[in-house]
Amino acid sequence: MQSNNGGLFCGKLALVKTSWTPLIPGRRFYACLTKDSICGFIGWVDLPMCARSKTIILGLLININTLEERCNGLVRSINMLQEQCNGLLSRNNMLDARCDALKDEGFKLKMYLCASWFMFVIVIFSI
Ligand SMILES: [Zn+2]
Incomplete structure (x- = not known):
């Protein structure tokens, strides 16, 4: 050639x-x-x-480029949503830990209340 x-x-x-x-x-x-x-x-x-073939191919290329841009936009949206989801998951984990701590504190307070009632009853019957 x-x-x-x-x-x-x-x-x-x-x-x-x-x-x-x-x-x-x-x-x-x-x-x-x-x-x-x-x-x-x-x-x-x-x-x-021929000119017709070129026109059709160029139209298809434009469609492909448009769809690729939309696809890239959707991928960016998915990534943003994934970041938001990760933030919400970490916040949920923090709230779970705080909830567990409050449950422990509530259990301790119930024990103190029972002990104080028991002591109160003993004092009343000892008088
Ligand atoms: Zn060469």
Whole structure:
């Protein structure tokens, strides 16, 4: 295959890539494997598309990009909700610990009340 720089190639096998530019959407071409190579543009794999095909492909690309943006927004929302959920869970754990401490204190107070009644009864009957 001819190169646009006079047939100068690095000698490696060409890679098939797809153009996604607005002017040439979805058309495959040969590209060099070497980054910043001297090969330049090697050639097209596919024949040129008709205007209708380009319009349809560009419309589909716009739809895909729109859906990807919406998907990214939903992922951001999910992450925010996950952070809020984690905050609520840690707050719930703190409240559970405080509730346990209050239950322990309530049990101690009941014991003090029973003991004071017992002492009161003993004092009353001893008089
Ligand atoms: Zn090359």
